[in-house]
Amino acid sequence: MAEATANPEDDTVHYDGPAGGWGSVRGITRIFGKEAASPLAMETLARQNKPHGFMCVSCSWAKPADYHPFEFCENGAKATLWELTSKRCRPEFFAAHTVTELRGWRDYDLEEQGRLTHPLRYDPASDRYLPCAWEDAFREIGAELRRLDPWESVFYASGRASLETSYLYGLFARLYGHNNLPDSSNMCHETSSVALKKTLGVGVGTVVYDDLAKTDCLLFFGQNPGTNSPRFLHPLQEAAKRGAEILVFNPVRETGLESFTNPQSPLEMVTRKATPIATQYHQVRPGGDIAVILGICKHVFAADDLAKEEGRRVLDAAFIEAHTHGLEAFEARVRGTAWAEIERESGLPRSAIEAAGAAYVKAERVTAFYGMGLTQQVHGFDNVAMLVNLLLLRGMIGRDGCGISPVRGHSNVQGQRTVGIGEKPEEVPLDKLAAQYGFEPPRKKGLNTVEACQAILGKRVKAFLGLGGNFLRAIPEQVAMELAWTDLRLTVQVATKLNRSHLVNGAVAYLLPCLGRTEEDRQQSGPQAVSVEDTFSTIYGSLGKRTPASEHLMSEAAIVAGIARATLDPNPRVPWDTWIADYGLIRQAIAETYPEFFERFNDRLWQKGGFYRGNKARERIWETESGKAEFSLPASLSAVGFADAPGRYRLITLRSNDQFNTTIYGFSDRLRGIEGRRDVLLMNPDEIARAGLEAGQSVSLTADAEDGIAREAGPLVVTPFALPDGCLGAYYPEMNPLIALSHHDIQSKTPAAKGVPVRIRA
Known part of the structure; x- marks a missing residue:
């Protein structure tokens, strides 16, 4: 049985076993017991990610037409069991605890109180949440919003x-009069939206699920499927078995990219047989991806030089000529960059980079996957754009089995953008909305997450509506933001469980409990289905059947409609009550606004394997300034945006195996060999020695931003772990207080x- 252990060769903590397998089964069983979920939970899990079932609220991985008997992963099961918990956070709990007291609780302990059951209004006099009626909540929220300039509010x-709720939310904001619609994409993959739009003309990836069975080389940059999208491990295992090259570039050696035992294979479970995944695993230093990719490109150009002597080509010259712009400047930059500089910035030897380049040159069909290791950097745009450059050299965009794919981490974060959530007016069909609903939409750019935080700190925002999430824990600059938050006039949080963001309030504050996706959403016309979009731009229906956790819950769509109805003047073209009575009418409205994506939306809702909304770049139609796919030049070989200095380290924030975003299910990070705690500082043994530290020693981290603001996190326990030199690892969101609000990707403002x-x- 695989166990967390120290490596006897270097005393690093690690996990001695594969991803999946019995460890995954034990992880699910532990959460099942802890949440005291009913036996019906197993029936619910059997419907997860299935036709006419419900779509997982965890990652945005595909729901394939040919599904497994159990189409869920360890973390997807944890998310469902977390929602199906038998624990309830009733008004009696809030009567027994002040909000000030609850601020001292751990995130884990707050959420362990269970599902919220009643709408609540914060009472400053008693410092407690008190139950209230839904209509009273809507009436007061609407009255508060009507007193404000719309641009003084943020709808997160x-x-x-x-998709249905998101469409209503975006429409509400614009009918009210603003585009202040930041979302969780601003904190993770906004870099992708900006970089892919600039270089390929689309803000999303070009890969579809079927490409995974056709590719013979997969590139991975800064993404960890073992924890963040474990169902990805099934096609990865199949690719490995058929001999595909799987090249990984990541500062952390993640178990899910090293080996996998399929929990759905009785033979593998009995024999404990594991499939090796990565054929090459390169521990690039944080921020070194630009240098790595440029080095691979350098190898490609050199290989093309040799091929031309033999009368053939490595570059796809015909594709480059017909479909791209800017190769000459890019080639000059690559050829003019010395290998010594590439090695220094990447932390890898030339031989390792050339080995990766050789595998890339040999492949016929290449797919590139990446995560927040690329996007959450000061030069994250250049990270993504360099990966596009690499694929363009050999025509690996717009062919089956090829393409680029950001792996989204939240179930419908991409779909929200598709139907209008976003601060950029140019990405929403405002003229169509104007004609459809008889109003003049606001045309000024709204606030993204970083800008919203800056506006709150500057007292330019007076109201915050949060449609889910844990905003105050997810953002940078936590200490200053919590202090400024209490200056807000109105805060409204829609949620299923209690979290830290609900305990820092404006003068008027509401906590509104909503249905979970597993639960039956019964409206006037009967049970309602909703829809979501996955990371491959495919749309699926989702139908919950479980009895709601409380008779007092409302759906997210109904809550949005209730607030909108109380805030806005009546408009006969905007039938909030009619829409909530029948969500199919919302889908008809979406199809009218976005006919190119959602034609016959209701008819296709339950299409086997979902329906694909299309992608122009996949068709080699480039909606860029030049009308072609763009080669681009990186501003720097390092993406971190700061220089090395004695005593300065590059910290990467991590999520554990018992975690989804800010939600902490428990204290096991099994796949990294860390159990029972989150207050750890990971660094390699040589680095520990050079710093004059010892394993097990208690330390703190201080931010080294050059803005004069003191930021600190800790105490943390020094833990030996296999990381590159100069690199530290610690958990998110506990390390967010160290991140300056100004420390973000230059072009997208992703922290x-x-x-x-x-x-x-x-």
Whole structure:
């Protein structure tokens, strides 16, 4: 049986076993017992990610037409069991605890109180949440919003809300009069939206699920499927078995990219047989991906030089000529960059980079996958754009088995953007909305997450509506933000469980409990289905059947409609009550606004394997300024945006195996060999020795931003772990207080949590 252990060769903590297998089964069983879920939970799990079932609220991985008997992973099961808990957070709990007291509780303990059961209004006099009636809540929220300039409010959306709810939320904001619609994408993959739009003309990836069975080379940059999208491990295992090259570039050696035992294979479970995944695993230093990719491109150009002598080509010259712009400048930059500089910035030897280049040159069909290791950097745009450059050299965009794919981490975060959640007016069909609903939409750019935080700190925002999520824990600059938060006039949080963000309130504050996706949403016309979009731009229906946790819950869509109805003047073209009575009418409205994506939406809702909304770049139609796919030049070989200095480290924030975003299910990070705690500081043994530290020693981290603001996190326990030199690892969101609000990707303003300048204080 695989166990967490120290490596006897170097005393690093690690996990001696594969991803999946019996460890995954034990992880699910532990959460099942802890949440005291009913036996019906197993019936619910059997419907997860299935036709006419419900779509997982965890990652945004595909729901394939040919599904497994159990189409859920360890973390997807944990998310469902977390929602199906028998624990309830009733008004009696809030009567027994003040909000000030609850602020001292751990995130884990707050959420362990169970599902919220009643709408609540914060009472400053008693410092407690008190139950209230839904209509009273809507009436007061609407009255507060009507007193404000619309631009003084922010409507935030987490990535879990359905397409139907998201459409209503975005429409509400614009009918009210603003585009302040930040969402969780601003904190993770906004870099993708900006970089892919600039270089390929689309803001999403070009890969579809079927490409995974056709590719013969998969590139992985800064993404960990073992924890963040474990169902990805099934096609990865199949690719490995058929001999595909799987090249991984990541500072952390993640178990899910090293080996996998399929829990759905009785033979593998009995024999404990594991499939090796990565054929090459390169521990690039944080921020070194630009240098790595440029080095691979350098090898490609050299290989093309040799091929031309033999009368053939490595570059896809015909594709480059017909479909791209800017190769000459890019080639000059690559050829003019010395290998010594590439090695220094990447942390890898030339031989390792050339080995990866050789595998890339040999492949016929290449797919590239990446996560927040690329996007959450100061030069994250250049990270993504460099990966596009690499694929363009050999025509690996717009062919089956090829393409680029950001792996989204929240179930419908991509879909929310598709139907209008976002601060950029140019990405929403405002003229169509104007004609459809008889109003003049606001045309000014709204606030993204970082800008919203800056506006709250500057007292320019007076109201915050949160559609799910845990905003105050997910953002940078936590200490200053919590202090500024209490200056808000109105805060409204829609949620299923209690979290930290609900305990820091404006003058008027409401906590509104909603249905979970597993639960039956019964409206006037009967049970309602909703829809979501996955990371491959495919749309699925989702139908919950479980009895709601409380008779007092409302759906997210109904809550949005209730607030909107109380805030806005009546408009006969905007039938909030009619829409909530029958969500199919919302889908008809979506199809009218976005006919190119949602034609016959209701008819296709239950299409086997979902329906694909299309992608122009996949068709080699480039909606860029030049009308072609763009080669681009990186501003720097390092993505971190700060220079090395004595005593300065590059901190990467991590999520554990018992975690989804800010939600902590428990204290096991099994796949990294860490059990029972989260207050750890990971660094390699040589680095520990050079710093004059010892394993097990208690230290703190201080931010090393050059803005004069003191930021600190800790205490943390020094833990030997296999990381590159100069690199530290610690958990998110506990390390967010170290991240300056100004430390973000230059072009998208995505917080740069994968390369934070810090120092160690013993």
